[in-house]
Amino acid sequence: MALGVAFAVCFVTGLLSHLIQHPPAWFWWPSRPAGLYRVTQGLHVATGLACLPLLGVKLWAVYPRLFTWPPVRTIAHAAERAGVAVLVAAALFQVVSGTLNIYHVYAPMPFFFTTGHYWVAWLAIGALLVHVGVQLPVVRSALRRRPAPNAEAPDKAADAPGATAAPDATAAPDATAAWGRRALLTGVAAAAGLITLGTVGQTVRPLTGVSALAPRRPGRGPQGLPVNKTAAAAGIVADPGYRLVLGGPAGERRLDLAALNSLPQHTAELPIACVEGWSSTGRWTGVRLRDLVTLAGGDPERATVLVESLQAGGRYRSTLVPAVHVRDPLTLIALRLGGEVLHPDHGYPARLIAPNRPGVLQTKWVGRISVR
Numbered sequence: 194m195a196l197g198v199a200f201a202v203c204f205v206t207g208l209l210s211h212l213i214q215h216p217p218a219w220f221w222w223p224s225r226p227a228g229l230y231r232v233t234q235g236l237h238v239a240t241g242l243a244c245l246p247l248l249g250v251k252l253w254a255v256y257p258r259l260f261t262w263p264p265v266r267t268i269a270h271a272a273e274r275a276g277v278a279v280l281v282a283a284a285l286f287q288v289v290s291g292t293l294n295i296y297h298v299y300a301p302m303p304f305f306f307t308t309g310h311y312w313v314a315w316l317a318i319g320a321l322l323v324h325v326g327v328q329l330p331v332v333r334s335a336l337r338r339r340p341a342p343n344a345e346a347p348d349k350a351a352d353a354p355g356a357t358a359a360p361d362a363t364a365a366p367d368a369t370a371a372w373g374r375r376a377l378l379t380g381v382a383a384a385a386g387l388i389t390l391g392t393v394g395q396t397v398r399p400l401t402g403v404s405a406l407a408p409r410r411p412g413r414g415p416q417g418l419p420v421n422k423t424a425a426a427a428g429i430v431a432d433p434g435y436r437l438v439l440g441g442p443a444g445e446r447r448l449d450l451a452a453l454n455s456l457p458q459h460t461a462e463l464p465i466a467c468v469e470g471w472s473s474t475g476r477w478t479g480v481r482l483r484d485l486v487t488l489a490g491g492d493p494e495r496a497t498v499l500v501e502s503l504q505a506g507g508r509y510r511s512t513l514v515p516a517v518h519v520r521d522p523l524t525l526i527a528l529r530l531g532g533e534v535l536h537p538d539h540g541y542p543a544r545l546i547a548p549n550r551p552g553v554l555q556t557k558w559v560g561r562i563s564v565r
């Protein structure tokens with residue numbers, strides 16, 4: 194049950210993250226609450242990590258059944274076993290690839306992580322639905338049946354005076370029998386709890402101190418924020434001749450830093466919430482994107498905006514900002530973080546910061562803004 198719940202939450206939050214990054218025409222994602230994505234993606238990574246021990250124990254518990262003889266009895270049995278094979282392979286692929294991704298270990302993944310992780314999620318959830326459907330009668334009777342007092346811990350029951358340690362011939366071969374239900378459940382709950390506590394501090398700030406396994410820590414990094422891509426890695430060198438190119442219905446204009454600083458400045462407390470599950474709040478100051486839209490001759494209530502980085506390549510060099518986020522007064526082209534001029538690794542001279550968006554869409558080193 195715990196594995197099923199964790200898997201379902203992980204699937205739904207992952208799908209949501211995918212839709213926000215690749216929105217189809219029918220999809221709409223609000224700009225408020227500002228920290229919602231931080232919660233949904235935090236849940237995605239936390240439930241995914243909790244699946245490591247849950248899935249491990251599930252596989253260990255059913256392990257003998259994966260190797261029954263004869264392997265196939267009927268055509269229906271063969272189809273069911275093929276479904277289970279897909280489920281096991283896809284589920285393992287998801288938890289392993291997701292974990293490798295948050296620790297930035299890409300060597301064992303000779304494919305683009307995001308694409309693989311997205312498509313195999315559909316395989317896993319499809320195979321899971323088929324599996325649960327096929328096993329529904331078993332699930333139903335198991336949930337209805339109240340365990341007999343002694344069924345809780347077979348080894349204890351065997352020690353009780355007068356009890357005979359006769360093996361239960363009706364029970365399916367099941368590795369959990371050797372352990373006792375309670376010991377097993379306590380063990381897996383402890384493992385899942387430790388993994389969660391050990392990592393969730395990457396986004397739940399009060400737990401940062403106990404999260405020894407967290408790949409990133411909020412508050413840690415230049416100007417108190419973690420950095421994924423440094424300026425050096427992106428090939429960005431500070432250019433004293435910097436001009437922000439602003440294009441729109443009123444034509445194209447170039448704004449140097451003095452011009453940007455002379456526009457009305459606003460401050461917003463907003464998190465960077467990375468798809469990898471870490472997040473950290475900053476106090477950003479800069480120009481409202483909607484003010485730049487007005488300056489470019491666009492309609493700040495309806496315009497969408499393409500934001501492009503000075504970075505020459507890379508998957509995250511540009512983003513399309515939908516109208517809800519453009520019109521939100523919290524959406525800034527930030528020039529400062531915590532009152533200081535942006536650190537080069539945080540996107541100096543200017544970066545996009547918008548409420549309720551994944552980190553990958555918070556473009557750094559902004560060079561061009563096109564109002565549509």
Ligand SMILES: Nc1nc2c(c(=O)[nH]1)N[C@H]1C(S)=C(S)[C@@H](COP(=O)(O)O)O[C@H]1N2
Pocket residue numbers: 418419420421422427465466467468502504507509510511538539540552553554555556557558
């Ligand atoms: N131009 C550009 N902007 C970018 C990226 C990038 O690779 N290139 N990485 C993004 C990602 S994945 C995240 S999580 C945030 C991280 O911001 P930080 O490194 O300033 O904390 O920046 C985003 N902005």
Ligand SMILES: [Mo]
Pocket residue numbers: 421466467468469552553
């Ligand atoms: Mo990210």
